[in-house]
Every structure is written in structure tokens, then in C-alpha cells.
Amino acid sequence: MRIWRLNELGDPAEQLRLVDEEAPSPGPGAVLIDVEAVGLAFPDVLQCRGQYQVKTGPGHTPGGESCGRIAALGDDVTGLEIGQRVAFLGSGGLAEQVTHPAAGVFPVPDGVSAETAAAIPINYCTTLYALRDRAHLQAGESVLITGAAGGTGTAAIQLAKAMGARTIAIAGGDTKVELVRELGADVVIDHRETPDWVDAVREASGGGVDVAYDPVGGDTFHQVRRCMGWDSRLLVIGFVAGIPEVKTNHALLKSYSIVGVHWGASLAKYPDSLGEQMRELLEMAAAGTVAPPLYPPYAFEDAATALQDLADRKTHGKVVVTL
Structure with a gap:
């Protein structure tokens, strides 16, 4: 073997x-x-x-x-x-x-x-846990997704759409931009063409997003926090671009929450959750509701x-x- x-x-x-x-x-x-x-x-x-x-x-x-x-x-x-x-x-x-x-x-x-x-397991279970259990995402809310053409980003587009949310996707380059468009993202911003995309996100969300899904971290995190709306939730998914220092005064002034998402650790706290998530997501895949690119x-x-x-x-x- x-x-x-x-x-x-x-x-x-x-x-x-x-x-x-x-x-x-x-x-x-x-x-x-x-x-x-x-x-x-x-x-x-x-x-x-x-x-x-x-x-x-x-x-x-x-x-x-x-x-x-x-x-x-x-x-x-x-x-x-x-x-x-x-x-x-x-x-x-x-x-x-x-x-x-x-x-x-x-x-x-x-x-x-x-x-x-x-x-499905890591990207989609992480994202289901993030959007449903940590952000309590509601139909009609707006979701900003960074790294939108990656594994977790594409999962976030599909699951947020399935939950009735409006998605704003950040991706870089023609290939990745086309991918997230094909997945049904409502607004797509190419960060290579628009490096400072904060104003574009604010305009697309009517002043600020309800939920942000950020697997990138680094300097991107600081652009994300400037996109947050009042009483919104910024989900910390990962740090592909490094671990940022958080300016907590900004969270206070705009009254938004910075929410950690450690799906792996949640499985030890809630042992039955993995089976529930996997069965739900595999059924969604069979129905065509989610289709990992x-x-x-x-x-x-x-x-x-x-x-x-x-x-x-x-x-x-x-x-x-x-x-």
C-alpha cells in the first residue's frame, strides 16, 4: 500500500x-x-x-x-x-x-x-457552523466574503445564498472573479482592479455589511472591519495572509462583534454536531443546493x-x- x-x-x-x-x-x-x-x-x-x-x-x-x-x-x-x-x-x-x-x-x-x-467536510462544515451558529445569519442580510474563490469562500457563497442572504464577494483576477460569478455571488469585486474596495462594499451594502466572513486575515482584515455595519458580526475564519492586530476601539464605535470561528474545537464541545452537519450537507449536495467547485x-x-x-x-x- x-x-x-x-x-x-x-x-x-x-x-x-x-x-x-x-x-x-x-x-x-x-x-x-x-x-x-x-x-x-x-x-x-x-x-x-x-x-x-x-x-x-x-x-x-x-x-x-x-x-x-x-x-x-x-x-x-x-x-x-x-x-x-x-x-x-x-x-x-x-x-x-x-x-x-x-x-x-x-x-x-x-x-x-x-x-x-x-x-465537503472541512470547508462546508466550518462555513455552516460559522454562518448559522456563530453569526446567526438571517434571510435578507448582507454577507461580505473575502478569499471568495477559495475553498471556504466558495462554500460561504453557496451556503449564504441557500440561507437567503445577499453576498458580496472579493476575489482577484479574471479566473477567480468568473468563478464566484458563476456561483451566484450578487456583487463581485476584483481586488486587483480595486485594491481599496471598502467604499465599493459600503455602497453595495447600503452603508455596511451585516456579516463578514474573513478567511484571509492580515491587511485584508483591516479593510473588512471598515466595511462593518451597525450591530454586525465579523467572523474570524483564518489567517492565510497573517494574524492581524485588532483595533478594539473601532468595534466599540460601530458596535459590531468580532466572532471567532473554531469549528474543529466545537466538535469536542458538541460531539453530535459533525454527524448532523455532514448528513445535512451531503443531502444538500445530492439535491444540488451545494456543489463544491x-x-x-x-x-x-x-x-x-x-x-x-x-x-x-x-x-x-x-x-x-x-x-
Whole structure:
């Protein structure tokens, strides 16, 4: 069985190795899965570099969201069948076969591809939690989305639209701008053409947005905070461009909330939430309500390149590796 392993902490292209190992066997309460597709996200890059909240080291296998078919059942597993396609969350997905607790796999409805199922867990669960549980987004409200052509950004456009909100998307370059338009964003602003886009957002939102969804951070965060409306909610999703220093006096003057979104930690607080989110989102995918836009899939042998391209911001939509 082939599996990707981290040699030393560093950039994926330099430190990931494809090696042969003995295939695993499912223990009691677990299943063996033939992996078909693996979704990659920026935290995978950070884990390779040793810069993520969850520390890793040599021997680590990236790939936190996967889809495949059950190849074998461990003892005491019920309700699942060999050959059934399932999606699951957990590091180590970049391998030809993996074992996983049966309680943590979610059947994929007919008509939903392995690539689509692998693109859902992190980006769409994070976004559903952010918009519904943290922002309490209401129909008719406006949502500003930075990094709108990325994995979380595209999820935010689709889920905000499904919740009846009006979306204002920030993306850079013709390809990314066209992508977010195709996803149905109501207003699209190209930050390469309009580097100072605050006035454009204010005009589009009638003076300020109700919710901001910011996975970028850095200097972008300071543009976002200037777009906030009265009693609005600024969602802190991530820091692709660095961790900004927050000017709390500005939040006081405009009476908006800066809301942290740590979806991963929420799963420990609310253990049943992952299953509820995954079932809801897979049903939405089967109905066509959400459809993750996929960057052209990478072959399994090119997984290190896929992660490096993600790190270098050469991709858009969701990056998926297929087997």
C-alpha cells in the first residue's frame, strides 16, 4: 500500500515522500476503506510546516477529509456494508487504504461523486457552523466574503445564498472573479482592479455589511472591519495572509462583534454536531443546493505538488487528490 509521509517539517514539495507500507486492518468498531478522493485545505500545509494549532512531526500523513468505499468491516460494526461509499474526517487520508471508526463515517447519497464528498467536510462544515451558529445569519442580510474563490469562500457563497442572504464577494483576477460569478455571488469585486474596495462594499451594502466572513486575515482584515455595519458580526475564519492586530476601539464605535470561528474545537464541545452537519450537507449536495467547485483534480502521485500549489495560492475552489 502506498502512503504519503512527512520526512521533516517544511514545505510539502520538499518534505513529503510517497512510500510503501503494509496495509492496515480494521479493529473492533472500525472499517477499512479503499480511498477514492482526498480533499486538501490550507491547514494541511500548516501541519506540514509545523505551524498549525495541532502539532505534527516526521511521519505525518496529510489529508483531513476523504471519501472511499468500505473494503472490510471490523468486529461489532453494524449498519454499514462492504462496497458502500462513505465520507469521513480525520488526518492521514493521503493513503491508498485507511482504517476509521465506523461511528465516524457518513454514507454518501447516490449521485454524489467521491470528489464532491471529499470537498465537503472541512470547508462546508466550518462555513455552516460559522454562518448559522456563530453569526446567526438571517434571510435578507448582507454577507461580505473575502478569499471568495477559495475553498471556504466558495462554500460561504453557496451556503449564504441557500440561507437567503445577499453576498458580496472579493476575489482577484479574471479566473477567480468568473468563478464566484458563476456561483451566484450578487456583487463581485476584483481586488486587483480595486485594491481599496471598502467604499465599493459600503455602497453595495447600503452603508455596511451585516456579516463578514474573513478567511484571509492580515491587511485584508483591516479593510473588512471598515466595511462593518451597525450591530454586525465579523467572523474570524483564518489567517492565510497573517494574524492581524485588532483595533478594539473601532468595534466599540460601530458596535459590531468580532466572532471567532473554531469549528474543529466545537466538535469536542458538541460531539453530535459533525454527524448532523455532514448528513445535512451531503443531502444538500445530492439535491444540488451545494456543489463544491473543484480545481482540476490531482493524481495521487502528485499530492505533494497539490499541497505546494495550495500553499503558493496557485489554486482556486477546492483542491482534491484522486486515486
